[in-house]
Amino acid sequence: MIKKKKIAITGAGGFIGHHLVTYLRKKGCFVRGIDLKLPEYKTSDADEFLLLDLRKKENALEATKGVDYVYALAADMGGMGYISSHNALILYNNAAINLNTLESARINKVKRLFYSSSACIYPEYKQIKAKLAPLKEEDAYPAQPQDAYGWEKLFTELIARYYKEDYGLETRVARFHNIFGPFGTWDGGREKAPAAICRKVAIAKLTGKNKIEIWGDGKQTRSFCYIDDCTKGIYKLMMSDFSEPLNIGQDRMVTIDQLVDIISEIAGVKLKKNHILGPQGVRGRNSDNSKLRKILKWEPEISLEKGLEKTYKWIERQVEGNYIKETK
């Protein structure tokens, strides 16, 4: 009988971690989920779920005990509003989580560890215009990430490299570019742009208002990658021999105004955009997928429109069930 691979996924109560649990269970793995909380919107498919705070080393040791592979996704994180206003807290929490997770994986003789880094590690000086060259993995240095969130991600990329070099722990590192989809945070202040815009459009539609507020002038650019492509990319990278950081994202850049237009069309409404002051992050950002294509012989394939359609429908149902009921 083939032995099931034993996997630990930290951050399994969060957006990407929750989807990854389902993906790896379908692949036939035994999956242990670890988080401070259970997933908010759907029951986890994990074989076991441990509620643990990974800022404590004894908890990280328990989390990574007896598993072959660790997928490290736990982080204190949110959209631009949250990230740009909680620098010290984010730096402290994420450094503690990641140091404990890597050290415990080493002590527990884990074979391989996946670390979820971010496009936020790329230097600000390469992202000052809305129209710019997509970011290659080599662009990370000289380093100048925008916020503490990005600095900590870059720091942990380095620790992952040294744990491989010095201790032989096989590490894989992905730099995610704006992952979105259903069953992710869509309100409360930690939501990211696609979810926030879906919510605003759904509220406008369901309340009959024809106006929504957008942070900034709407001309800032990003690329957005659907969650099913993300989980597939994580798995492909983990199974590969490649231990350097690799972009996982789409390379189709759109403005925030274009994102609003696509979502409005899906919702079937025409809306006026009221641009207001608000945190926007860097001016422009896109993923260069040349290395991704070369290494994994694959790249994200789900279109923005298709991904947003699924995401919008799910968020509209949440809005209907929450906001609208409350305000009646």
Ligand code: NAD
């Ligand atoms: P998320 O916030 O939905 O999930 C993170 C999870 O980590 C949460 O459920 C949270 O409770 C958990 N967590 C926080 N502190 C913890 C602690 N002390 N102990 C145990 N668990 C703790 O975020 P996500 O979007 O699923 O992101 C997953 C990973 O991918 C994170 O590391 C994030 O930085 C990275 N990432 C995400 C994106 C994106 O677009 N979503 C982009 C770049 C990088």
